[in-house]
Amino acid sequence: MENKTLLKSAILMLVIVVITTAFCEISLRNKGIPISYDDGPPLWSNKRAMVYEPQDDAVVFIGSSRIKYDLDIPTWQGITNVHSVQLAMEGSNPRPVLEDLANDENFKGRLIVDVTEGLFFSNAPPNKEAPIKNIKYYHDITPAQRVSFFLNKPLETQFIFLNKDYFSLNAQLNELEIQSRPGVFIEPLFPMEFSNNTFERQMFMTPEFVADTVLRNKVKSNWAFFAKMSKLAPPMKEAELAAIFKSVKEATDKIKARGGEVLFVRTPSSGPYLQGENMGFPREKYWDKLLAYTNCPGIHFLDYPEIAHFECPEFSHLSQPDAIIFTKHFIEILEKEKGWKLKKS
Numbered sequence: 001m002e003n004k005t006l007l008k009s010a011i012l013m014l015v016i017v018v019i020t021t022a023f024c025e026i027s028l029r030n031k032g033i034p035i036s037y038d039d040g041p042p043l044w045s046n047k048r049a050m051v052y053e054p055q056d057d058a059v060v061f062i063g064s065s066r067i068k069y070d071l072d073i074p075t076w077q078g079i080t081n082v083h084s085v086q087l088a089m090e091g092s093n094p095r096p097v098l099e100d101l102a103n104d105e106n107f108k109g110r111l112i113v114d115v116t117e118g119l120f121f122s123n124a125p126p127n128k129e130a131p132i133k134n135i136k137y138y139h140d141i142t143p144a145q146r147v148s149f150f151l152n153k154p155l156e157t158q159f160i161f162l163n164k165d166y167f168s169l170n171a172q173l174n175e176l177e178i179q180s181r182p183g184v185f186i187e188p189l190f191p192m193e194f195s196n197n198t199f200e201r202q203m204f205m206t207p208e209f210v211a212d213t214v215l216r217n218k219v220k221s222n223w224a225f226f227a228k229m230s231k232l233a234p235p236m237k238e239a240e241l242a243a244i245f246k247s248v249k250e251a252t253d254k255i256k257a258r259g260g261e262v263l264f265v266r267t268p269s270s271g272p273y274l275q276g277e278n279m280g281f282p283r284e285k286y287w288d289k290l291l292a293y294t295n296c297p298g299i300h301f302l303d304y305p306e307i308a309h310f311e312c313p314e315f316s317h318l319s320q321p322d323a324i325i326f327t328k329h330f331i332e333i334l335e336k337e338k339g340w341k342l343k344k345s
Helices: 002-030 042-049 065-069 071-079 095-102 126-140 143-158 171-175 205-210 213-232 236-257 287-294 320-335
Strands: 058-062 082-085 112-113 263-266 298-300
Touching: 042 126, 042 143, 058 095, 065 112, 065 205, 071 082, 071 143, 071 320, 095 126, 095 236, 205 263, 236 263, 236 287, 263 287, 287 298, 298 320
Parallel strands: 058 082, 058 112, 112 263, 263 298
Antiparallel strands: none
16 A cells, blocks of 8 residues: 555656656747757867867867857858867866877877967966866766766757756856855856857857847956956966966977977957957067967967957857858968868868
């Protein structure tokens, strides 16, 4: 008798869960919310494993969030027929990933490094946490974690509510936006319409975000907050900056010595973030010196009229339509000026 009661309870609970989940999913779909993949260590590691493709078949991208928004992967791959391996991480310093690839004797491919001055030329530990975590996960990944990733992918492809950055319990609690208090720092939140992630790790903002002044201003205020925080940090000593240039050169030299290629890119920004000088990073001291010191080619968006005109919706990243235009011109510059052979039949 007791077993029957438990069975009925279990069935009732299952029905409640299915109905609740279905209602939640249908509600999210009716709001037009797109599928967005969890951009944690498992997805990053899946892409990191692809860097060993032949040089003519793939180009690896590292950097911060700008290249994740600005490189439209379907456009890139549609024009070039060359695989884009996206390893950039938003809000992060790409130098740990550069060093990881440099120390990997099996990597001999083509690498494009996106430079956001405030992150690239920084030694702040928080900016390196995500890269270090992802790199460790990749090198220490277990068979069970591999299986879990491939089992999870079909679910994320179908269900919007699995977006843990916005629909998990912790994410919902964060939406309360409790103010910072002594000893507790609360980072500003970004609207869901601004940060969606594809399985190829391309970030995109929705048309609703681009059209909504309130949402755009919220992200602009977030950038202002982070800019204010960075100004409170003590200025970098010349010895520290020299050490950064030295470590980057050592990394790029290793890759080039194995037959690989490295190119730096400064992707578009606008408004108060148009130039590095506005953020305390004069071009001649940082960007120009980076290219000269490492003896690597570079593409700075302000040097090319075809990609210098973009107005970023929140000053720092391109909308998806503009990312398509940028990507087309970027490919042309790589081929015609930098001599990269990309287009394959």
